[in-house]
Structures are given as C-alpha cells and as structure tokens.
Amino acid sequence: MxxxxxxxxxxxxxxxxxxxxxxxxxxxxxxxxxxxxxxxxxxxxxxxxGTRPRVHWFKAVWNGWALPKHQFLGWLIAHEALNTTARLASFGLDIEDKCHLCGLTPETTEHLFCECLYSRGIIRELNKETRWNFPIRDVLDWCMQRKGTVLQRGVQIAMMLGTVYQVWHQRNKSRNKNLLIRPECVARFIMEEMRSRVRGRDRATMTIAERDWLKRMRLVE
Structure with a gap:
C-alpha cells in the first residue's frame, strides 16, 4: 500500500x-x-x-425492455441535460431558440416531447396502432405511473422512450439536414422496433393474459 x-x-x-x-x-x-x-x-x-437514495425516475429510465440509446436519452431528460435550443440559448449562445420540428415556440424539453405538433402527430398515430391512449404531460412522470405486470409496464415505458428517441432523432435530422419524415412513418418504425423487442423475448415466460395484452397492442400476431 x-x-x-x-x-x-x-x-x-x-x-x-x-x-x-x-x-x-x-x-x-x-x-x-x-x-x-x-x-x-x-x-x-x-x-x-457510497450509499445514496435511489432516484425516483430509476425504473422509468433503466428499463430492461428499452434499448440502451433510448435509456441514455431518458437519463439526459431526467437530469435536464438535453441540449434543446432553449437550453443552449440560455447559456448565452447566439442561436434561434425556436423548435426545429414545428418552428412555433421555444424548443424546451416539455414542448419537444409533449406539446410540439409533430410529436403529437407521432403519438396520435401510435394511439391508432395500439388502441391505447398516450396522454403525455411529462415523459418520466408518464412512465412512472404505468400500471400492470412487469412486462406490461416495461413494454409501455420502452415504447415511450423509443418515441422520445425518435422525436429527438427527427429533430436532429431537421436541424442538420433539413429533412423531416412524416409522423405516420416514424410511428410505424417505433411499432416495428417494439415488435422486434417482443419477438426476442421468451414467450414461455409470458402469461396468457400478457400475450393477449400484446395482441391487443398489435405487438404480436
């Protein structure tokens, strides 16, 4: 020593x-x-x-059904560290703070994922696909309030984090390449990505009720 x-x-x-x-x-x-x-x-x-109390958003972000890149984006949101234009402008940078997706209001985290017309269009399409209501006011609060079995909560949270990731991805494409895909196309991609995640899980560990729930969500045939 x-x-x-x-x-x-x-x-x-x-x-x-x-x-x-x-x-x-x-x-x-x-x-x-x-x-x-x-x-x-x-x-x-x-x-x-060391010993620290577990943060309240732990299960909403580090969800085993979500992809690591989706979890990381959720972690940034939890720490209010996502570099939206409003946040960058608050640092004194000489940039336009309007949303890169709708161009209507300052691009805050709340606006980008909960209020933006483009984001709400994606969520509306997901509602049609899943037949399940996606009311969002705060992403992490929504995730933490999910009910049901571990599988049901995990799938819902993973889909929400996947949606958040796609919104941020499309925002960056709009900003850097001036390219924006229609909301319905993004929603279809989110659904197919979630179906792939479900297909990769062992069906034997799922209850009959959970498999029926996944069918209603149109995540399995």
Whole structure:
C-alpha cells in the first residue's frame, strides 16, 4: 500500500496506483475491513459508490425492455441535460431558440416531447396502432405511473422512450439536414422496433393474459 509509481511510469499504471490510493481507507491493519466477508470486486465498487437514495425516475429510465440509446436519452431528460435550443440559448449562445420540428415556440424539453405538433402527430398515430391512449404531460412522470405486470409496464415505458428517441432523432435530422419524415412513418418504425423487442423475448415466460395484452397492442400476431 505504500508503493509510489515513478514519474516515468505509464499513464495506465499511474492511474491504477491512483485507484490503490483511493482504496487505502478501506484497509485496516493491511486487510480489507469494509465488508465482513473480505475483499470482493462488487463490495469494493459499492464502497466507492457510497450509499445514496435511489432516484425516483430509476425504473422509468433503466428499463430492461428499452434499448440502451433510448435509456441514455431518458437519463439526459431526467437530469435536464438535453441540449434543446432553449437550453443552449440560455447559456448565452447566439442561436434561434425556436423548435426545429414545428418552428412555433421555444424548443424546451416539455414542448419537444409533449406539446410540439409533430410529436403529437407521432403519438396520435401510435394511439391508432395500439388502441391505447398516450396522454403525455411529462415523459418520466408518464412512465412512472404505468400500471400492470412487469412486462406490461416495461413494454409501455420502452415504447415511450423509443418515441422520445425518435422525436429527438427527427429533430436532429431537421436541424442538420433539413429533412423531416412524416409522423405516420416514424410511428410505424417505433411499432416495428417494439415488435422486434417482443419477438426476442421468451414467450414461455409470458402469461396468457400478457400475450393477449400484446395482441391487443398489435405487438404480436
């Protein structure tokens, strides 16, 4: 534990030794004294991470049915870190803050995913496909309020995060390439992407009621 790397050591080795210094407080009389069972990588990670209360949006963002890129976008929204034009303009950047999809109002997160005419067009088409109402005022609140089994909640949240991702994707295409696909085409892509996710799951783990629910949602035949 007293070892010090030389100044000529590689960056990687110096970083490893830096981690060792960070772990020093976890050792008592030369032994790992934080966990009674002794040192484990998982225990060390938990010790580094510390104890924090779980955030309220945890299950809405880190949903196993959603794709990682969709989860990451949800995480940005949860942290209010999505670079909408309104947010960038608030930093003092000399840019137009209007929505790149409708061009009517400042592009805030709430407007982009809940109020924009283009986004609402996508949601309207999804309502037609699924026969299920998609009222949105706040994306994460909507996700957290889902009812039903684990599968039903997971599918609904995954579809919502997929919708949010596609809205952001189309927004970026409109901004960078001046190209915008019709809402009904985007909705069909979201549905097919969700069908692929459902097809990849083991049907044997689904109850009859869940399979019937997926049929009503038009996610399985």
């Amino acid at each position: 007293d070892y010090k790397p030389s100044t000529s050591s590689s960056w990687v080795w110096r970083r490893i030794c830096w981690v060792k210094e960070e772990m020093r407080d976890g050792y008592v009389n030369g032994k790992w004294g934080v966990q009674p069972e002794g040192f484990t990588p998982a225990g060390c990670y938990d010790w580094f991470k």
